[in-house]
Amino acid sequence: MPLPKPTPSELDILRVLWRHGPATVRAVHEQLGGGYTTYLKLLQIMAEKGLVTRTEADRAHIYRAVPSEHEVQTSLLGDLMQRAFGGSAAQLALRALETRRSSREELAQLRAMLDNYEQELTAPAGAMDDTTDQSKENKA
Amino acid sequence: MPLPKPTPSELDILRVLWRHGPATVRAVHEQLGGGYTTYLKLLQIMAEKGLVTRTEADRAHIYRAVPSEHEVQTSLLGDLMQRAFGGSAAQLALRALETRRSSREELAQLRAMLDNYEQELTAPAGAMDDTTDQSKENKA
DNA sequence: GACTCTCTACGAAGATCTTCGTTGACACTA
DNA sequence: TAGTGTCAACGAAGATCTTCGTAGAGAGTC
Incomplete structure (x- = not known):
């Protein structure tokens, strides 16, 4: 499998990255509210899964979405199509x-x-x- | 909220009930394979959630899907629409x-x-x- | 050097999902 | 009546997701 399906929270984050481009944890957190470390943790997990990559600029890490919005839409839709619409x-x-x-x-x-x-x-x-x-x- | 969204496994079960009509745990289990008690447990949980109702005929319980296939499709699709397609x-x-x-x-x-x-x-x-x-x- | 800010890293806790093993009730049979 | 099968109920274990608290590193300030 190329990339895992993003979970709901992960999808929220990806949407921020698609709209705003590469971003720091802080930027994502400010877009979405909630605890700062929640998004830090999620982004770390997403990096492990390959859903985002990160580069270190200055002190803060910059995260980038790996799959395109199109790819993720296709993947989620294909999944639902199989599971609920008999394909x-x-x-x-x-x-x-x-x-x-x-x-x-x-x-x-x-x-x-x-x-x-x-x-x-x-x-x-x-x-x-x-x-x-x-x-x-x-x-x- | 009227009814919770079925999880993937629950959806599998609902699909069996939609196709075959009301069924016992054994019938569901035979359609889907895996452990018998797995489906027993799932159906019990689904009954708690209101996704199925059951009636006792003879010894075995008969389970019926509560939401229609149409309703569930609409619900899952609406969800995905919001989460991944901006509505x-x-x-x-x-x-x-x-x-x-x-x-x-x-x-x-x-x-x-x-x-x-x-x-x-x-x-x-x-x-x-x-x-x-x-x-x-x-x-x- | 001590304080304070801003980061990342670590780990844990609670929720939900999935899967089954075990137990006990009930009925049929040898 | 002892044995065998079928069934529901219960509980537990492992996985994954979500959310944070806490700790520690590095940089700037008084």
């Missing part, structure tokens, strides 16, 4: 949309992705003329 | 679809749901002729 991504997506309203742009984005998929289903690998070129839109 | 259902759905291929029917279902939502966005509450009547489909 069906579409069932999961359906249920997600059912729950909350979304913005018009998000819906448009979803629709574009659906168009993409249906096209791939219709004209599978190869045999493309021009439209399937959208496949190069996969993000970094 | 955005569409972002979550997008990421889910990105991960795995889905069947043509599932995609069609999704598309229908999107059509629905965009229609609601365009012509919000009230001012309906017929289509928006689907709003009465809210589950029990």
